[in-house]
Amino acid sequence: MQQKIEVVIMAAGEGTRMHSALPKVLHKAAGRSLVEWVAEAARAVTEKPVLVYGNGGEQLRETLGEAFRYVYQAERLGTGHAVLTAQEEIRNSDYTIVLAGDMPLIRPETIARLAEETRKSGCDCMLLTACPEKTPPYGRIVRDAAGRICGIVEDKDATSEQKKIKELNFSFYCFKTSALLRALAQLTPDNAQHEYYLTDCVGILYRAGGDVRSIQIEDMRECVGVNTRVQLAEAEAALRARINEKLMLAGVTMIDPAATYIGPEVEIGEDTVIYPGVILEGKCRIGRGSTLYQGSRLVGCTIGDATTVENSVLLQAEVGDHTQIGPNAYLRPGTRIGSHCRIGDFVETKNAVIGDGTKVSHLTYVGDAELGEDINIGCCSLTSTARKRTRRS
Numbered sequence: 001m002q003q004k005i006e007v008v009i010m011a012a013g014e015g016t017r018m019h020s021a022l023p024k025v026l027h028k029a030a031g032r033s034l035v036e037w038v039a040e041a042a043r044a045v046t047e048k049p050v051l052v053y054g055n056g057g058e059q060l061r062e063t064l065g066e067a068f069r070y071v072y073q074a075e076r077l078g079t080g081h082a083v084l085t086a087q088e089e090i091r092n093s094d095y096t097i098v099l100a101g102d103m104p105l106i107r108p109e110t111i112a113r114l115a116e117e118t119r120k121s122g123c124d125c126m127l128l129t130a131c132p133e134k135t136p137p138y139g140r141i142v143r144d145a146a147g148r149i150c151g152i153v154e155d156k157d158a159t160s161e162q163k164k165i166k167e168l169n170f171s172f173y174c175f176k177t178s179a180l181l182r183a184l185a186q187l188t189p190d191n192a193q194h195e196y197y198l199t200d201c202v203g204i205l206y207r208a209g210g211d212v213r214s215i216q217i218e219d220m221r222e223c224v225g226v227n228t229r230v231q232l233a234e235a236e237a238a239l240r241a242r243i244n245e246k247l248m249l250a251g252v253t254m255i256d257p258a259a260t261y262i263g264p265e266v267e268i269g270e271d272t273v274i275y276p277g278v279i280l281e282g283k284c285r286i287g288r289g290s291t292l293y294q295g296s297r298l299v300g301c302t303i304g305d306a307t308t309v310e311n312s313v314l315l316q317a318e319v320g321d322h323t324q325i326g327p328n329a330y331l332r333p334g335t336r337i338g339s340h341c342r343i344g345d346f347v348e349t350k351n352a353v354i355g356d357g358t359k360v361s362h363l364t365y366v367g368d369a370e371l372g373e374d375i376n377i378g379c380c381s382l383t384s385t386a387r388k389r390t391r392r393s
């Protein structure tokens, strides 16, 4: 029988170190908010993750919409309390995966593996752990004489002996829901931070004879947590590298991938070449064999094959094949340019349909206009609510 898995994403933290009016998990990295990256990974096992939020709830719900089920944690009493707040949402599930909203690099494959290994082993709790060379102040995994996991001790509560433990907790858990709910009911805030720690569930389960296991995180890059803007930039670079690598392996040339900014929903055809400083946002679709030269920003655009764009801004515009855009063109929403066209320097278009073979070479504004095929618009022209259907040939 198919077993039911719920995912709880904890995101009620204050995020004070971001020094921002925006809730931390709404900060964007590589074109998507931190929590949307986590949710994207969670979708490997669930349709709608449960989001535990605190301050800034209105803003969160407005921005994220129907993608989540929301639970409000009025008082921020710790990670255990956060999950307890969501108990009604998980009660009818077999397994509950708990993730932190500020760890955007976790991949869907990893979540799927965590769920699969937990189900296969039948254990009460499975943790994703690793022993990185540098030990950040994370929870340490404590094992008994037989090597079984018997607890997690927070850095602030650890003895100097425990601080030497190399195996760390990264806040990626899969629990048998019944065991989780039993353990949560027994949490106390009896620790250095006077919080209800989710991590204490591990010791509680062990002492009750439960089975807690771990699997190793294979790629340490998945463990970047965002608490500051420095870490936000690190996460951005890592996510961007992931997007760019996938595109390059599928046939896109990037002259300098580290300086190429492509969002997660962009599609690009084979043999297209992208120069440094290009920004592609939203649902852009770029054809084959096109060239995007330096400094172009495209938002939600469709570009055909063998087209070039140079140092231009294109917003919700459509461009055909074998067309040249720029340098320094500004194509605003509602622009539809045909094939074999040329839109040259300092040309601005808005709500403009421009037919195949038409050239608007420089210093022109084309707004609310429909131009036919093979027209040549001279320098310094201005159209507004125009209909030109002249054909040269």
Ligand code: UD1
Binding pocket: 010, 011, 012, 013, 014, 052, 073, 075, 076, 077, 078, 079, 080, 081, 082, 100, 101, 102, 137, 138, 139, 140, 152, 154, 168, 169, 170, 171, 196, 197, 198, 199, 225
């Ligand atoms: C937590 C783990 C620690 C682990 C580390 C990895 C606990 C007690 N400790 O520590 O073992 O090494 O993550 O990053 O869980 N949150 C809420 N409500 C709360 C408190 C926190 O939603 O009341 C959310 C935060 O927004 C954040 C996540 O839970 O997304 C983790 O909380 P945080 O306070 O950052 O825990 P850490 O001290 O980092």
Ligand code: CA
Binding pocket: 225, 227
């Ligand atoms: Ca944290």
